[in-house]
Amino acid sequence: EAQVTQNPRYLITVTGKKLTVTCSQNMNHEYMSWYRQDPGLGLRQIYYSMNVEVTDKGDVPEGYKVSRKEKRNFPLILESPSPNQTSLYFCASSSTRTGHGQYFGPGTRLTVT
Amino acid sequence: AQSVTQLDSQVPVFEEAPVELRCNYSSSVSVYLFWYVQYPNQGLQLLLKYLSGSTLVKGINGFEAEFNKSQTSFHLRKPSVHISDTAEYFCAVSGGNQGGKLIFGQGTELSVKP
Numbered sequence: 001e002a003q004v005t006q007n008p009r010y011l012i013t014v015t016g017k018k019l020t021v022t023c024s025q026n027m028n029h030e031y032m033s034w035y036r037q038d039p040g041l042g043l044r045q046i047y048y049s050m051n052v053e054v055t056d057k058g059d060v061p062e063g064y065k066v067s068r069k070e071k072r073n074f075p076l077i078l079e080s081p082s083p084n085q086t087s088l089y090f091c092a093s094s095s096t097r098t099g100h101g102q103y104f105g106p107g108t109r110l111t112v113t
Numbered sequence: 114a115q116s117v118t119q120l121d122s123q124v125p126v127f128e129e130a131p132v133e134l135r136c137n138y139s140s141s142v143s144v145y146l147f148w149y150v151q152y153p154n155q156g157l158q159l160l161l162k163y164l165s166g167s168t169l170v171k172g173i174n175g176f177e178a179e180f181n182k183s184q185t186s187f188h189l190r191k192p193s194v195h196i197s198d199t200a201e202y203f204c205a206v207s208g209g210n211q212g213g214k215l216i217f218g219q220g221t222e223l224s225v226k227p
Contacts, residue, residue, distance in 0.1 A: 043157075048215075059216070
């Protein structure tokens with residue numbers, strides 16, 4: 001089954017404790033992306049990657065890091081999480097370089113206290 | 114820079130009534146337009162997309178949208194809604210000089226009542 005998986009689905013952590021949210025897709029997609037969803041703001045793109053070893057900033061990259069060492073994986077790293085990073089995070093992938101018709105993961109709800 | 118505005122944050126409607134969810138975008142170059150649906154506690158699912166060609170685009174679940182370049186709009190419509198259409202709907206734009214960036218509107222919460 002074609003899918004994008006994220007882990008963990010729920011995470012509660014404390015300020016400053018480094019964490020990683022994993023994202024994996026089984027569709028051999030070149031394009032992958034991370035978004036955060038906040039009430040009243042819709043989804044905002046954090047980072048995206050058009051291929052292995054190629055990443056670019058989205059609209060809200062501050063406080064986040066990503067890497068794309070393999071085609072299927074695109075982890076999101078928060079080196080020093082802060083409460084304003086409490087949000088719902090989605091990973092997505094697409095077969096085309098311009099990100100058309102993205103498949104979304106189920107989401108990761110992160111709470112930073 | 115590109116931007117997307119969804120004109121209604123909430124749209125209540127009765128079952129079997131028609132519905133229109135409004136979306137306007139701003140861009141000085143050619144764009145690609147999308148509508149996504151998010152059911153409660155789930156990820157986003159692509160409803161339909163406009164890349165080129167016919168301005169009337171048909172999607173899943175009986176939804177359709179019309180691309181209007183002169184009015185920079187991409188409104189989503191359904192002639193008769195069901196209770197199961199209750200969800201949040203997002204309009205999004207990409208393309209032009211934005212490369213791989215996908216920009217979303219703030220979302221419209223569709224609530225279908227019996």
